[in-house]
Amino acid sequence: MIHLLRSVTRSFACLFLCLCMTAQAQKPPIQLAMIEGMSGPFANTGEAVLRNLVWAIERVNARGGVSTAEGRRLLVLNRYDSKGQNEEALTSLRAAIDAGAQYVLQGNSSANAAVLMDAIQKHNDRDVQKRVLFLNYSAVDPALTQDKCNFWHFRFDAHADMRMTALMQVLKQDAKLKSVYLIGQDYSFGQAVLREAKQQLSTLRPDIQVAGDELHPMGRVKDFLPYASKIKASGAQAVITGNWGNDLTLLVKAAKEVGFDGKFYTFYGNALGAPAAMGDAGVGKVLAVAEWMPNVPGTESIKFYQAFKQRFEKPAEDYVHLRMQLMMEALVQAIEKAGTSEPLAVALQLEKADVSLGGQRGKMRAQDHQFQQPLVVSMMAKQGGGDVPFDVEGSGYGFKTVKQFKATEVELPSSCKMVRPAS
Numbered sequence: 110m111i112h113l114l115r116s117v118t119r120s121f122a123c124l125f126l127c128l129c130m131t132a133q134a135q136k137p138p139i140q141l142a143m144i145e146g147m148s149g150p151f152a153n154t155g156e157a158v159l160r161n162l163v164w165a166i167e168r169v170n171a172r173g174g175v176s177t178a179e180g181r182r183l184l185v186l187n188r189y190d191s192k193g194q195n196e197e198a199l200t201s202l203r204a205a206i207d208a209g210a211q212y213v214l215q216g217n218s219s220a221n222a223a224v225l226m227d228a229i230q231k232h233n234d235r236d237v238q239k240r241v242l243f244l245n246y247s248a249v250d251p252a253l254t255q256d257k258c259n260f261w262h263f264r265f266d267a268h269a270d271m272r273m274t275a276l277m278q279v280l281k282q283d284a285k286l287k288s289v290y291l292i293g294q295d296y297s298f299g300q301a302v303l304r305e306a307k308q309q310l311s312t313l314r315p316d317i318q319v320a321g322d323e324l325h326p327m328g329r330v331k332d333f334l335p336y337a338s339k340i341k342a343s344g345a346q347a348v349i350t351g352n353w354g355n356d357l358t359l360l361v362k363a364a365k366e367v368g369f370d371g372k373f374y375t376f377y378g379n380a381l382g383a384p385a386a387m388g389d390a391g392v393g394k395v396l397a398v399a400e401w402m403p404n405v406p407g408t409e410s411i412k413f414y415q416a417f418k419q420r421f422e423k424p425a426e427d428y429v430h431l432r433m434q435l436m437m438e439a440l441v442q443a444i445e446k447a448g449t450s451e452p453l454a455v456a457l458q459l460e461k462a463d464v465s466l467g468g469q470r471g472k473m474r475a476q477d478h479q480f481q482q483p484l485v486v487s488m489m490a491k492q493g494g495g496d497v498p499f500d501v502e503g504s505g506y507g508f509k510t511v512k513q514f515k516a517t518e519v520e521l522p523s524s525c526k527m528v529r530p531a532s
Contacts, residue, residue, distance in 0.1 A: 142205035146193030165437035216247025258525035290345035295324035302351030337363035413467030424503025477525035
């Protein structure tokens with residue numbers, strides 16, 4: 110009889126444990142919606158983002174998900190193709206909210222980011238029970254955390270003026286440089302880059318002549334040879350550009366074809382085909398600024414990059430953003446401190462985020478929801494040696510560190526007047 114009771118007790122205990130585990134597994138996941146251009150001229154940048162976010166979420170879920178007052182919950186990412194268009198982005202936002210998303214992730218267009226911010230603000234004012242947060246990983250028009258700042262928007266990339274500050278600290282040391290050509294995409298971000306370049310040049314190197322100042326249609330130019338020919342004919346010794354995606358790759362390729370042998374000071378010249386397009390012509394001449402690059406010194410940084418390469422082995426998939434990983438860690442940290450995934454409660458904790466990964470530490474600034482983190486300027490070089498152990502996309506070319514900046518060295522004041530919700 111005693112053995113029977115023990116057996117029954119064990120059976121009930123096992124049943125109870127199984128039910129608890131089932132209940133745990135059945136807790137609804139926290140839904141994230143990536144709204145990005147997955148088709149069209151910048152599809153490769155959308156795919157690169159997707160890989161980064163998938164990897165970040167996989168790591169969170171592998172450790173059991175996110176701890177809340179209801180128990181542990183997994184993260185799930187749903188992707189929506191905006192085609193890089195504002196109207197498509199808004200349509201995607203409505204679909205994501207209807208599907209239960211609490212967090213919207215976007216970045217590969219400051220124009221898209223601006224319309225999403227406005228739409229999210231209106232939605233959150235109208236429907237407080239279904240509020241959403243906007244996590245921005247790449248849209249770097251400074252206005253998004255300055256005059257247009259928004260409580261529901263958090264930016265995890267350094268904005269254009271911060272990136273330009275880092276680039277200019279390197280450019281100003283080039284005593285031989287006497288003329289530059291400014292070229293960018295004709296929308297808010299591209300305009301902001303050229304505006305800030307001119308302002309900083311006038312302050313730091315007033316002796317440098319601006320040989321050209323030009324904006325071109327975004328994502329619509331198939332042949333950059335006319336632009337490259339003008340750059341060469343101007344006599345400029347360097348190009349400053351915020352171009353990204355195919356608009357950058359095609360530009361540097363055209364520059365090589367016309368024989369332009371000057372430098373390129375870029376925001377995004379370190380991947381997505383640009384190094385391969387330049388080849389030897391880019392060695393020692395193409396510079397890029399980012400929050401992190403694979404050849405940044407440090408054991409933690411190397412381990413981080415090697416882990417990404419183990420997950421995504423194909424050379425074409427080689428484009429990892431540490432800031433996107435920090436963004437996900439900051440979101441998890443905020444949810445766990447709030448004890449809930451409810452957006453307002455999470456936003457109040459996300460304002461205080463302080464996270465580290467891969468040897469990089471970043472903090473969110475509550476005043477304007479602008480993430481503060483170190484930046485690095487690197488120069489294109491052939492793979493090899495201690496400075497360039499890793500190449501880019503199997504091209505045989507990598508980037509070696511020229512100068513690293515502490516977060517405080519590139520932190521800039523903000524004109525943001527944050528309007529906070531009453532409840």
